[in-house]
Amino acid sequence: MAMRTAIARVRGLGSAKTGTEHWWMQRVTAVAMIPLTLWFVASMVSLAGANFETAYLWVASPAASVPMILLLLAGLWHGKLGLQVVVEDYIHAEGVKVAILMLLSLATVALGVAGVFAVCKISFGE
């Protein structure tokens, strides 16, 4: 039945308004996290028990600060998308759900900015 406008059919986003954006970005960030996770684990293992100076100089080096920022951005984004689905699945009270989803968005950005700021401060301070 042609109840929908032509532009709506072309966009193909349906009633959820965002189409497959959430699903797709979860996959994109997941693929990004494969090499970043392996790099992160290898780095943390080699940094085990490191003192301040060793850890500081490691984060300060571009070879570590750039992947660390990428890890923070891809990881927090991926985690936000995942937690959003958990909230949508289990929280059924509309007001509470919206409040938690908003808090999740704000916390994700706050953590991302804080983490990237910390890496930049270390890297530029060096």
Place this chain on the structure above:
Amino acid sequence: MASAQRPLSPHLQVYKPQITSVMSIAHRATGVALSAGAVALVLWLLALASGPDAFEMAQAIAGSWFGYLCLFVWSFCLFYHLANGIRHLAWDMGYGFEIPQVYASGWVTVGAAVGLTILAWIVGLMGLGGR
């Protein structure tokens, strides 16, 4: 529509746990745990950026028995979520949907997660002696 408080499907408690369902639940659970780990990572970076005193405190927390427990659980969650995530990406591309394949890839994933966790801790703890 009247919203009676009827039980919602599926009734998880009536099913026998299977590797498929348990691994699916574990994927979500490890993902939630890793989100907490991300908070810890940001705090660790902020401590490092704040200077030696804050960093020593962070390292003391990480080096306590509770810190080691968290790090151990997080490392397993990371390897599990990574391996099972790759399994999911293969499914997304249409591979491995036959039941024997699903079971086989499931056990490979669990084995990889356990093996990589043990390997990472052996290498990490060996490195501790060298510093």
